[in-house]
Amino acid sequence: MAKYLYSYALEEAFAAPHPVFLKQAVAHGWQAWVLGSNNLWYRLPYTTCKARLQI
Numbered sequence: 001m002a003k004y005l006y007s008y009a010l011e012e013a014f015a016a017p018h019p020v021f022l023k024q025a026v027a028h029g030w031q032a033w034v035l036g037s038n039n040l041w042y043r044l045p046y047t048t049c050k051a052r053l054q055i
Contacts, residue, residue: 006030007048018046025049 008021022032030049033041044050 004051004053006050007045009047022049029053 026032026049030051032044032049034044034050036042
């Protein structure tokens with residue numbers, strides 16, 4: 001499986017688009033949290049998500 005990390009910038013929208021975009025990304029398998037080497041979960045920056053996808 002390939003690992004992916006993305007960062008995005010949504011600028012043109014009537015309302016704050018980030019919560020809506022993040023909700024949809026998580027629904028499609030992307031994650032906003034990452035497990036650190038110290039076994040603690042860390043929230044990624046607001047405009048960053050990661051996923052492990054089969055291609």
